[in-house]
Amino acid sequence: MKQKVLEQFKQSGIIFTKAELAAIDYADFGLNNFEEEGLSLIVYVNNQDYCAKEMILLPHQTCPEHKHPRIGKRAGKRETFRCRKGLVYLYVEGVEDIIDSIIPQTNNEFYTCRKQIVLRPGEQYTIAPDTKHWFQAGCEGAVISEFSTQSLDEYDIFTNPKIAGH
Numbered sequence: 001m002k003q004k005v006l007e008q009f010k011q012s013g014i015i016f017t018k019a020e021l022a023a024i025d026y027a028d029f030g031l032n033n034f035e036e037e038g039l040s041l042i043v044y045v046n047n048q049d050y051c052a053k054e055m056i057l058l059p060h061q062t063c064p065e066h067k068h069p070r071i072g073k074r075a076g077k078r079e080t081f082r083c084r085k086g087l088v089y090l091y092v093e094g095v096e097d098i099i100d101s102i103i104p105q106t107n108n109e110f111y112t113c114r115k116q117i118v119l120r121p122g123e124q125y126t127i128a129p130d131t132k133h134w135f136q137a138g139c140e141g142a143v144i145s146e147f148s149t150q151s152l153d154e155y156d157i158f159t160n161p162k163i164a165g166h
């Protein structure tokens with residue numbers, strides 16, 4: 001599986017250093033269900049003012065539903081996803097749509113957002129702080145750039161209680 005992720009990063013059209021490829025974060029959110037629920041990341045920079053990373057989703061792989069809450073006086077993380085390759089189905093809180101993705105079988109009750117945004121290469125969407133969201137790649141997987149305020153993953157709140165940040 002890691003080999004497939006590595007291949008997707010290498011075929012993304014984006015140049016990475018050997019050190020970046022060696023430090024890929026293969027996040028399985030503690031669910032041991034990586035192929036269905038997981039996400040792989042290369043973080044370029046993450047400091048108190050901003051964060052930039054590239055994310056890879058395998059075909060139909062899903063990042064579980066979560067939100068980025070306010071932490072004390074700091075507003076929750078605001079993030080912009082830009083699709084670079086493949087197709088991304090993004091779901092946020094709001095008016096429910098008929099959805100075109102496949103909700104993961106294993107933990108389907110923890111996917112509650114149904115407002116659908118479809119991102120194709122060159123399209124982007126900004127998720128407001130403290131707003132639940134989850135996202136899934138289409139059948140070819142996806143390469144997504146993320147630009148955001150600081151990532152403090154340990155404060156993320158997942159709908160699935162089995163996930164306690166990562």
Ligand code: ZN
Pocket residue numbers: 066067068079133
């Ligand atoms: Zn998020």
